[in-house]
Amino acid sequence: MTGTAPLDFDRLFARSAPAGRTLGTARRGTYDFAVAYPDPTSIPLDELIDGLREALAEEGEDLALYAHAQGYAPLREFVANKLARDRGIYVTADDIILGDGSGQPIHMIAEVLLDPGDTVVVEDFVYSGTLSTFRRFQADLRGVACDNEGMLPDALEAVVRQAINDGKPPKLIYTVPTFQNPQGWTMSLERRKALVMLAQKYGVPILEDDCYVDLRYDGNDVPSIYSLDGTGHVLYVASFSKIIAPGMRLGYMTAPRPMLERALAVKSGGAVNTFAAFAVHRYATGQLHSHIEEIVDIQREKRDAMLEAMEEHFGEQATWSQPQGGLYLWVKLPPGADVVAARDKILATDDVGYLPGTNFAADGVSGRNIMRLCFGYCTPEQIREGIAALARGLRREGVLAEAGG
Template identity: 40%
Template sequence: MIVCDFSSGRPDPESFPVAELVGAATRRLTAEGSDLVQYPDPQGYAPLRRLAAERFEEREGVGLDPDSFLLGTGSTQPLALLSEALASPGDAIITEEFSYTGALSLFRRYGLETVGVATDEQGLRLDALEETLDRLDADGRPAKFVYAIPTYQNPTGAILPLERREGLLDLVRRRGVPLVEDNCYADLHFEAERPPASIRALPGGEDVIYVASWSKILGPGARLGYVSAGTELIERLMSLKSDAGTSNLAAMIVTEFMLQHRREHTAELCRVLKRKRDILVDSLEEQLGDLCSWSLPSGGMFLWVKLPEEIDNVALARAAEQEGVLYHPGRNFDSGERDVPYLRLAFGFPSDEALRRGTEHLARAIRAAIPAGAVG
């Protein structure tokens, strides 16, 4: 029996706005439903591209051209298209040392080597990035792009400070390496202080390839995300996107919903996420305060838990299964697929009660997976 599913980044099902979506679908389909006899615009439903540009401008204070956007099946499809457009099998690309498991496995499926760059509690270390770029250049296989999640990083929750964002932008521009900024969590902030500007919004950031999604402020079931980039790259991505278009039906409903409810729904989601983060942190403190440490994210959906070095991850996986606790082990996020002593807890989806009970069960599993006599 599943006690708690900490596995993937999904929002809270109880506050999911079903009635508002039904209303949005009725309104938009009544007005435009017969347009569904047509194939979609190859760049995606124009009103949703305008909304994506507005979402960016409202948060970042910088306008983007809706025609610089390409909609996709989630942001996963744009990431897949970028892998094909910017690199070839056998090439190296750079990611944070720990990065989004879906992106890492996708890059690897395209035959790319994911080369991790050391991070600290604030995110990517620029000295380590420069060294890695130098090393790859010296090996005759320069990095084809840098993939980074600077805001509420998945899995660590880190927020790259402004000076490092500026330094990163300066570095990739000097070295002529494309930067893919994945910013899908930026609206999920639940402390007063806002994260710094997106790298795309910084002066000189015009060439940054910007990827984001509606999955995290609505739900991944909508399967709508996007990329914004220069005309030439968008054309290349469109030439690779052989699916005859991203669903206009989904895009119509999401557009209408977002036009009416985006601000209030996002605010509610952030309130729920903050409450759940606090419940999880309190439960961890109670159950595992003597054994583990964890990040304290001010936004996003994840806690990154450091396990005792001695942990036997195979035993932990077995014990967690018996305890009915689902999570992603650190290895899934490691750029080098190492068996690192971490795990990620996604706290958006489980109920408050599941978070409390799940932590208890997880604590039992962790204690069972420490070899006898290993820690005091």
């Protein structure tokens, strides 16, 4: 055959393939409150290099191997010990799968549980990455109203019962119980117990996403949901992204064996990058604990700087969360205010990035008057300048009334 047949990819894409994403680097503001980056200056670069050098001297030739898909065993051992010590989760290294961040384990869990149209129960506003993953598998997302202690138990039960009545019992309840992204609250012990009881009563697994648990600035730890269960109803994911760096792309999951085996079967790309796992393992074994203490002090100061700046520049015109940890403030402007429309303009003119509440809405549309502001990346000084610039920009764009007006 001669000639070239015309190639129209649009005819070839799978029906389930999502729409394309913009290529190239997205513009970030100098005052970047949009994305949950950790503090850039405290990443332990020298220590990670030392750890890597040590591991390469001892085991470097193993880079010639395709490692087992669960990932570098000594790092899984470290994770198992950390979970036992910090979260009351008693599992072995064989019960851990290391992932490309915690996003990959979440994706694996969604892939093995969800057929199109399956119900997933989520907090009314919750981490957008997981919502996109669930949408990717065409889940029917049902949001549950929350207060400052997490999902309202009656509302949760009503949502579960409604799904059952619709003939679509939930496949999963997803929660970020500690320093919730984006709302900032931490689920109380009582609510955690109620959630576990409900999951057991209706036979629905819980996916506990504990990505921020180490970043506590005030108050006392609350036991993990996993540790309150004991009947195999809880799947657990967490990450090194917020306590070392997202660039390491290392997170992990644990779950009951049948779930783990299925999840491993859909894990793409084989084991996590052994080079990164070497560095994190050697570094974390001796020094992660003190590093967490250091970054907690740094982030507490940034949180306080943002809270003070909000008080100064937004005063009565907004309300915002008072998080005991994590990386965000959740800022509610008066009903009718629209931060979605103003976002690009404020980024271009005021150099301030934020994410609108709609990005986190289970229904995809609520939250036009809400912003999530991340304080993790900028310095306290930049935070003060950036919040002043944000308030100015919102007033100029008519989103907020002129101060005193």
